[in-house]
Amino acid sequence: MSVQYISDEHGKTTGVFIPIEEWNELKTKFTGLEQEGYELPTWQKNELNDRMAEYERNPLNATSFQKAMDDLEKEV
Numbered sequence: 001m002s003v004q005y006i007s008d009e010h011g012k013t014t015g016v017f018i019p020i021e022e023w024n025e026l027k028t029k030f031t032g033l034e035q036e037g038y039e040l041p042t043w044q045k046n047e048l049n050d051r052m053a054e055y056e057r058n059p060l061n062a063t064s065f066q067k068a069m070d071d072l073e074k075e076v
Contacts, residue, residue, distance in 0.1 A: 004017040
């Protein structure tokens, strides 16, 4: 991919230029690429809300990220 980075007067990268042919290929390959934002489906929001409520009721039942990863690695 032949992208060009756009920088401000301080050298900070502020944007990227992608040739239109490559942009069109990306849009074909990745459906929904042009969408500005992503909205979680209602069922996922409800699931997250339920899990947060459960955590707030019983914070000691939570597992640390590291322990969860260790447990998953043991199963593999």
